Amino acid sequence: MGNYDKNDDLFETLLVGLMEDHIAWRQINYPQNTPAPQKEKSLNIEFAQAVDHMKRHISQLISELKVSSSTNLPGYFGHMGSDLLLPGLIAQLLTTLYNPNNVTGNVKPITVDMELQAGRQIARMLGYNTDPAIHPCAWGHITSTGNSANYDSLWNARAISCYPLALKAAAKKLHIDLKISPYSNKKIAESSSWQCQNFSVDEVLDLHEFCYQQLLASSNLQTVKNFFKQVEQHRIEHMGMASFYAEHWDAKQPLVLVPSTCASSWKKYLKLLGFGSSQLLTLDVNNKMRIDINSLERILTNAEQKKIPILSVVGILGTTEFGSIDPLADIVLLRDRFRAKGLNFYFHIDASWGGYLSSLFRNPDNSLCSYDEMKKQFKNFPAKHTYDAFATINKADSVTVDPHKMGYLPIGTGAFISRNRAITNLCNDNAITNLNHVKNIEQDNRQLKEYLLEGTKPGAVAVACCLTQRILPLNNQHFGKILSESIHATEYFHERIKKTIKKLKGFVNIVLPMKPDSNIICLAINPVNNHCLTRMNRFSQRVYKQLTNDPEQANPHSAFFCSVTSLLHSNLGNEDAQSLLKKLNIRDSSFVINIEDPKVQSSSIDVLQHTLLNPWLLTEIDGNNFIDGYCEYLEDCIITVVNKESSHTLIAVGAR
Structure with missing residues (x-):
């Protein structure tokens, strides 16, 4: 709708x-829908009453919704919210009237095609090849959320990791000699379980196709079908965990490695897959909230020595709490090094938050913008490690991106992108009857229900995503210009807050726990002369209450909004924790992992979180922009809480 709803007339005109x-x-298209015959008067009265009843409830809903924070306004610095792009909003509202279900291309071919096109648009932005003539070719689809896309990644990773074992079992049972590749005489039936669990994605998909070609060359089509039917019966998806690992008794259950800053949903994914949350290992992070690459290397070394397979390693491109970006380039280097030792893993990037920042790094011809050119556009962004991370995305096996975050689309729009679209062959429920998969891969991809976890899929969100990205191509001359405003705002906020820190020095200590990797800035605030972390956290929560909607107040709406999050002791080493506590003037003994006395001890530090996503934050009005206004408002809120606490202290002293 734009700053101060300047586009409200345009929105209304388009919508009407x-x-x-x-x-x-x-x-016009359904002339048989002629007006119904005039009904009895009593029925007309009932209809009028039903309409009035509906209107009352809608009016009540409107009132209730107005209590919510206005995430579309420039004064909103809170978590993951901003104004919405008109093309996507209009497209979703319009398409909802047609109510398309993208369960299959036969039902709604137009919206299914737009969903797959949206996946290709995002894949190109991430640096993947989308030309079917070049192998491997990427593909993607729209999901309900990033959580669903992350689960897709593990679903695919399990299929890749376990499929060679199913091939081996079928080849042994039918006494069929199949080579593992055209360049080796080694038979799949002779491969160890460890070797079968450590093929790369491309190797497994090529093996699947190579087995098909070998069988077709030496026997008839019925033999081929019988073999792959036997393969399906030996797959983990058919047998279940217990029977599969009982058959392959020397194959160990794999681990999934995620940073400790990941969403809690990853434990649920492992439970749903049947592996159990005990197979999920969390990687240490450093004081910048990025994966400690040494921690990952130690775990991989131990796994290689003990022959424990790694199902997947997950890196984050912009954590939703701090915006931090993991060392993705270093993870790729480690994967290549351990692959040479015989240990391979599926590499997934959770770019739910930072994925669309890739548009800043892409020229209109989709080439990668150089680091020097990127540095000319901004003051600090991107750091070298950040640039390397974005340049490395296309080395990952899959990526999660959320269009409803930095894509400025309505909530309920995620995306899953896979580097090699042939992986749909392994996830296809009709794999046995659809052996001619290579020739028909485009057609197969349109039958979404056959290889995706989700069945019914709303076409409206896919259309919103696709149309927005048609109008604003995902490069630095179009969509990237919007996000460049977000980065400029972040850099301005980073400098402007120093003025607030200086101004309030006699009242509070304000510390930035880490420099921003993307467009999220956190502030830790402690009253002067306070050394207790629990009191600091209470103070921070009181300041936060001034910066959010409070329905209990006479005027529940704040002029500005932010969010609150926590720095966990478990995510900080002792040295990093002590360094931060020293800056805040907090006793070391009050910040612990295991709390013994909750009155004076805490396992977390509460911080104010600022998401600088709105593109209008630097718009000047009477010489001030929204960031200046927020900082001044924050200063007033802090002083208000300081004064309240001081008066309470005096009252308490007087009472004693």
Whole structure:
């Protein structure tokens, strides 16, 4: 809608015009829908009463919704919210009238094609090849959320890791000699379980196709079908965990490695897959909230020595709490090094938050912008490690991206992108009857229900995503220009807050726990002369209450909004924790992992979180922009809480 709703007339005009067009379409294309005969007066009265009843409830809903924080306003610095792009908002509202279900291309071919096109648009932005003539070719689809996309990654990783074992079992049972590749005489039936669990994604998919070609060359089509039917019966997806690992008794259950800053949903994914949350290992992070690469190397070394397979390693491109970016380039180097030792793993990037920042790094011809050119556009962004991370995305096996975050689309729009679209062959429920998969891969990809976890899929969100990215291509001259405003705002905030820190020096200590990797800035605030972390956290929560909606107040709406999050002791080493506590003037003994006295001890540090996503934050009004206004408002809130606490202290002293 724009700053101060400047586009409200445009929005209304477009929406009304599209509604009128939709009604006309229904009348023209379905002339059999003639007006119903006049009903009895009593029925008309009942209908009128039902309409009034509906209107009352809608009016009540409108009132209730207005209590919510206005995430679309420039004064909102809170978690993961901003104004929405008009093309996507209009496209989703319009398409909802047609109510398409993207379960299969046969039902709604137009919206399914737009969903797959949206996946290709995002894949190109991430640096993947989307030309079917070049192998491997990426593909993607729209999900309900990033959580669903992350689960897709583990679903695919399990299929890749366990499929060679199923091939081996079928080849042994049918006494069929199949080579593992055209360049080796080694038979799949002779491969050890360890070797079978450590093929790369491309190797497994090539092996699947190579087995098909070998069988077709030496026997008839029925033999081929019988073999792959036997393969399906030996797959983990058919047998279940217990029977599969009982058959392959020397194959150990794999581990999944995620940073400790990951979402708690990853434990649920492992439970759903049947591996159990005990197979999930969390990687240490450093004081910048990035994966400690040495921690990852130690775990991989131990796994290689003990022959414990790694199902997947997950790196984060912009944590949702701090915006931090993991050392993705270093993870790729480690993967290549351990692959040479015989230990391979599926590499997934959770770019739910930072994925769309890739548009800043892409020229209109989709080439990668050089580091020197990137540095000319901003003051500090990107750090070298950040640039290397974005340049490395296309080395990952899959990526999660959330269009409903930095894609400025309505909530409920995630995306899963896979580097090699042939992986859909392993996840296809009709793999046995659809052996001619290579020739028909485009057609197969349109039958989404056959290889995706989700069945019913709303076409409206896919259309919103695709149309927005058609209008604003995902490169630095179009979509990237919007996000460049977010980065400029972050850099301005980083400098402007120093003025607030200086101004309030006699009242509070304000510390930035880490420099921003992307567009999220956190502030830790401690009253002067306070050395207790629990009191600091209470103070921070009171300041936060001034910066959010409080329905209990006479005027529940704040002029500005932020969010609150926590720095966990378990995510900080002792040295990093002590360094931060020293800056805040907090006793070391009050920040612990295991709390013994909750009155004076805490396992976390509460910090104010600022997401600088709105593109209008630097718009000047009367010489001040929204960041200046927020900082001044924050200063007033802090002083208000300081004064309240001081008066309470005096009252308490007087009472004693």
